[in-house]
Amino acid sequence: MSLSIDDVKRIAKLARIRVSEDEAAGYQTRLNGIFGLIESMQAVDTAGVEPMSHAQDLAQRLRPDAVTEPNRREAFQAIAPQVEDGLYLVPKVIE
């Protein structure tokens, strides 16, 4: 498998990372190098092997549906890039 420049740009778009024309070729080379390493997996026959997502086979722990955390809005908003009247500000998305 080998990623094309267009593949690299598409992945960058999905990942919400701006990649310039100049940078795309560098990413292409290095990502293809890494995929070269990853491809060695494909030679292994894993038919019938249960995928392992986690080191411990545990069920999700449940807790009572009760408030456990105090409201710390001011402390959290004090470190935000832009806030106003207790709201996080982002560029307009709805006209």
Added chain:
Amino acid sequence: MTSTIKQLSILLAEGKASSVELSRDYLGRIQALNHTLNAFVTVDPDKTLAEAAAADARRATGQADALTGVPIAHKDIFCAEGWLTTCGSKMLSNFVSPYDAHVIERFKAAGMPCLGKTNMDEFAMGSSNETSFFGPVKNPWDTARVPGGSSGGSAACVAARLAPAATGTDTGGSIRQPAALCGITGLKPTYGVVSRYGMIAFASSLDQGGPMARTAEDCALLLNVMAGFDARDSTSLEREKEDYTRDLAKPLAGLRIGLPREFFGAGLSGDTAKAVEEAIAQYRKLGAETVEVGLPNSRLSVAAYYVLAPAEASSNLSRFDGVRYGYRTPEYKDLTDMYEKTRAEGFGAEVKRRIMIGTYVLSHGYYDAYYIQAQRLRRLIANDFAEAFKVCDVILGPTAPTTAFKLGEKADDPVQMYLSDIYTIAVNLAGLPGMSLPCGFDGQGLPIGLQLIGDYFGEAKMLNVAHQYQLATDWHTRAPKGI
């Protein structure tokens, strides 16, 4: 300055030193040497000394715990309230944490002052500390060489005696490999033993915090502080409280050490192989038996890891979008533009590469071929360990294939960099505990690390095996020249 945590705790208990005095000494050393080593991102003497004074006051009232007053450095991946917490990234270069990680809470409760936040590879992605936004850490044994990574600042500061101990995290070897390259002792616990709450996430099914210190005994004492159930980490394990020092003194007669043949093949440097062979001979003298074991699928661990870890990272790091905290690009025309520029400018090259790999392997049409295949290999790798532990109590081998390499040597070649973790990654995939301890030096005087791998919850056994070796050898007491 050459004292271990254990020795410092005795000095404090006997009233021969105060926490303020000890903390001042270490802060003085940090001030003198950090500009050379770059091991710390943030030092705040006023905060440290206030915590030290509080520890002394607590001791005066008779309320001291075992390690109250002993100062410690924390990897900059742990959120600490009021401290800049950068994770080695421009993205968090302005992030003053509004809360404490569980691990930080535990050290605060134990009365251990924070000496500062240590440098690290950006978001813990790296094996040399060269991906840090704050510049590389230098290895105290040779400042032209890397300290390993990602917990390189923690390893370097302990090796240079800028701190008696430090915290680290290990996703694919990030405690053990820098411990090996800097000649110190470091332990990655069984997955789930130490809470991940407030530990900035890289690959959540693999990340685990642990102690880095000069001796196995110190690691045991520190793990007693760090380990414990925390409801805020959904994978934290509810287990009986353990004393990890309980087995340190046990003799090793009859111990069965497994030697995986795959860890002694091509790619292992001659000096490292020799030092590990000598350690095996030392263990035989101590009464241990050795048995050959096979970990045939471990050769695929690097490939499987570089699917699974980036996949999890691409999800975890999607939270860095310039909205609620951290860096935001100064100029943008709409929301997507803001996201894309913020992430392009806020993340370094290696982090962006891994996010892109993760995005790709999780994308439609590739998920089964990469992500599911890697999870199946993960099962095979874990099964190999389960088989091996039927015939041995602990597995032994090298921590890293080579000693510390030169700064810049692998920085431009991600694949070569990834292979420095070839002996450590399988342990994370299986979720087992592992540690590294010093076992000699190569021809250039650089430290070599010995890796021990325990069965699930085998930390006390592993620490016993390490401690008995350290009673019989003095590699762990050696210090870099001029330190």
